[in-house]
Amino acid sequence: MSNLKLSVLGNGAAVPTAYCNPSGQLLTFEGNQFLIDCGEGTQMQLLKHKIRYRKLENIFISHLHGDHYYGLIGLISTFHLYGREKPLTIYAPADLEELIKHQLQVSKTTLNYELRFMHLENYNDDPLFESDDFYIKSFPLKHSVPCWGFVFREKPLLRKINREFIENKKIPSEQIVKIKQGSDFVDSDGVTYLNSQITIAPRKSLSYAYCSDTAYDESITKHIKDVTLLYHEATFDNSMETVASEKLHSTASQAAQIAKNSNSLKLLLGHFSARFKDPKVLLDEARKVFPNTFLSIEGRTYLIENK
Amino acid sequence: MSNLKLSVLGNGAAVPTAYCNPSGQLLTFEGNQFLIDCGEGTQMQLLKHKIRYRKLENIFISHLHGDHYYGLIGLISTFHLYGREKPLTIYAPADLEELIKHQLQVSKTTLNYELRFMHLENYNDDPLFESDDFYIKSFPLKHSVPCWGFVFREKPLLRKINREFIENKKIPSEQIVKIKQGSDFVDSDGVTYLNSQITIAPRKSLSYAYCSDTAYDESITKHIKDVTLLYHEATFDNSMETVASEKLHSTASQAAQIAKNSNSLKLLLGHFSARFKDPKVLLDEARKVFPNTFLSIEGRTYLIENK
Numbered sequence: 222m223s224n225l226k227l228s229v230l231g232n233g234a235a236v237p238t239a240y241c242n243p244s245g246q247l248l249t250f251e252g253n254q255f256l257i258d259c260g261e262g263t264q265m266q267l268l269k270h271k272i273r274y275r276k277l278e279n280i281f282i283s284h285l286h287g288d289h290y291y292g293l294i295g296l297i298s299t300f301h302l303y304g305r306e307k308p309l310t311i312y313a314p315a316d317l318e319e320l321i322k323h324q325l326q327v328s329k330t331t332l333n334y335e336l337r338f339m340h341l342e343n344y345n346d347d348p349l350f351e352s353d354d355f356y357i358k359s360f361p362l363k364h365s366v367p368c369w370g371f372v373f374r375e376k377p378l379l380r381k382i383n384r385e386f387i388e389n390k391k392i393p394s395e396q397i398v399k400i401k402q403g404s405d406f407v408d409s410d411g412v413t414y415l416n417s418q419i420t421i422a423p424r425k426s427l428s429y430a431y432c433s434d435t436a437y438d439e440s441i442t443k444h445i446k447d448v449t450l451l452y453h454e455a456t457f458d459n460s461m462e463t464v465a466s467e468k469l470h471s472t473a474s475q476a477a478q479i480a481k482n483s484n485s486l487k488l489l490l491g492h493f494s495a496r497f498k499d500p501k502v503l504l505d506e507a508r509k510v511f512p513n514t515f516l517s518i519e520g521r522t523y524l525i526e527n528k
Numbered sequence: 529m530s531n532l533k534l535s536v537l538g539n540g541a542a543v544p545t546a547y548c549n550p551s552g553q554l555l556t557f558e559g560n561q562f563l564i565d566c567g568e569g570t571q572m573q574l575l576k577h578k579i580r581y582r583k584l585e586n587i588f589i590s591h592l593h594g595d596h597y598y599g600l601i602g603l604i605s606t607f608h609l610y611g612r613e614k615p616l617t618i619y620a621p622a623d624l625e626e627l628i629k630h631q632l633q634v635s636k637t638t639l640n641y642e643l644r645f646m647h648l649e650n651y652n653d654d655p656l657f658e659s660d661d662f663y664i665k666s667f668p669l670k671h672s673v674p675c676w677g678f679v680f681r682e683k684p685l686l687r688k689i690n691r692e693f694i695e696n697k698k699i700p701s702e703q704i705v706k707i708k709q710g711s712d713f714v715d716s717d718g719v720t721y722l723n724s725q726i727t728i729a730p731r732k733s734l735s736y737a738y739c740s741d742t743a744y745d746e747s748i749t750k751h752i753k754d755v756t757l758l759y760h761e762a763t764f765d766n767s768m769e770t771v772a773s774e775k776l777h778s779t780a781s782q783a784a785q786i787a788k789n790s791n792s793l794k795l796l797l798g799h800f801s802a803r804f805k806d807p808k809v810l811l812d813e814a815r816k817v818f819p820n821t822f823l824s825i826e827g828r829t830y831l832i833e834n835k
Contacts, residue, residue: 285634287605319630320630
């Protein structure tokens with residue numbers, strides 16, 4: 222059973238409050254860890270919530286507004302001070318590279334590990350990261366500075382063959398792979414077994430999309446089609462739709478509309494404006510459009526599954 | 529009664545832990561607020577501990593190791609987002625100015641208030657800040673990058689004249705000031721009243737010194753002579769004196785020796801290495817040298833007084 226988990230470290234907007242930290246979340250999939258955004262205090266949130274991040278090798282920064290990256294240099298420094306040796310790759314807008322180098326130069330720090338910068342401007346539909354089992358892509362969001370969303374998609378899983386059938390028919394291993402990929406099977410007597418008779422469909426592949434910060438933008442739905450979980454910013458409520466539009470942010474209802482139009486299974490709201498001490502109003506408004514909506518909670522780890 | 533208070537926001541060393549944040553503290557004196565160092569998360573610590581900082585107009589950054597300034601850009605941004613209009617002055621090593629400007633440029637931010645940078649390299653014994661009642665000076669510490677300590681000193685207070693004496697003798701106001709400054713008084717009959725007969729000594733002026741980060745350095749005592757409260761780094765315990773020396777940090781005993789030699793009234797230890805979950809060992813070692821020692825506690829506000 223695959224294990225895709227999302228730990229929300231910060232779900233506030235630009236100004237931190239006593240109850241909301243700036244953006245940051247850790248996505249974990251079978252031994253891989255990905256940090257998405259890294260606002261000030263992200264490393265403290267990891268400590269506070271006892272979330273281990275030793276396997277972190279890839280960080281994704283959506284855009285260069287401070288609430289999405291001010292915590293990055295601190296995390297880089299902490300890794301250095303703890304003697305990290307394995308490389309750390311940062312997928313971010315190009316300008317971040319010079320800034321981080323400037324910060325290291327000011328403190329006369331030469332890292333004892335390699336920092337690799339990958340510029341989001343250089344990818345289009347190409348995956349940022351790909352393994353045998355999954356890939357991560359970026360796509361443009363609609364914000365006041367260049368900004369990208371990210372989507373994690375597990376690759377289609379193989380069909381499952383009945384184990385007894387494999388043993389009884391003494392199916393050679395190269396045939397097993399083909400059957401799992403959808404081929405029919407012909408035994409030594411020339412009898413054909415349709416794939417649908419001898420296999421069962423795998424579970425649906427898991428996926429996760431991160432959309433923050435963005436104005437309502439229908440065009441993003443094509444990038445996040447059918448995701449298992451969508452995290453979408455919901456900075457404002459319905460009464461502030463004009464402000465949201467001006468500031469290139471979304472209302473909770475708009476986030477829900479994106480979830481609905483992209484056929485997402487579940488929606489997690491975040492990036493709450495500091496004015497909402499209790500963001501329940503955002504939940505209520507979003508559920509009217511997309512019932513399977515939840516408010517993200519800092520420190521909570523969500524299992525991303527097909528239900 | 530003067531009110532000098534110190535709020536400790538972070539007392540950890542370079543690596544934050546679940547119980548220690550990076551350096552930061554707020555010094556408050558009669559409507560003036562001064563932030564000393566601003567490690568990552570300092571603004572969250574202010575929020576968490578419900579410490580208001582609306583009157584903050586001056587920030588002092590001791591040196592450019594990240595645990596002493598990574599939180600500054602976040603605080604600057606928050607002031608901007610909350611519509612601050614009054615200027616903010618930052619006393620820091622010169623290199624910080626370009627770095628902060630670089631950060632603002634990357635996020636395309638034009639602040640709606642003035643940011644004034646004062647370079648610590650340009651002061652020697654001149655005060656960084658001076659009012660009628662007090663001044664703040666910097667002095668060099670002994671660390672791996674240029675680093676400064678800070679000392680706040682209330683100016684000598686005027687002597688107090690018996691109010692009845694003033695009224696009975698109908699002393700003109702210009703004479704009152706002179707008597708308060710120490711002059712004798714001659715009345716209209718030519719009778720001389722010695723200052724010591726007609727006034728009482730004021731309370732001792734209050735003072736505070738901040739020494740972090742520094743190796744043991746006897747030469748700093750001349751700058752912090754007789755302070756009411758000394759905050760001194762105590763990164764290591766006695767068993768690590770060699771490491772402390774190599775890394776240009778101090779042990780708790782060395783901090784206590786500085787407190788003793790400078791004739792400080794009270795010592796507050798901080799900048800604890802992440803290895804000390806319970807820094808009581810540091811307290812015990814320091815008290816053997818300087819009994820009036822305490823461990824700083826994050827979120828606590830200390831009244832600085834002559835006892």
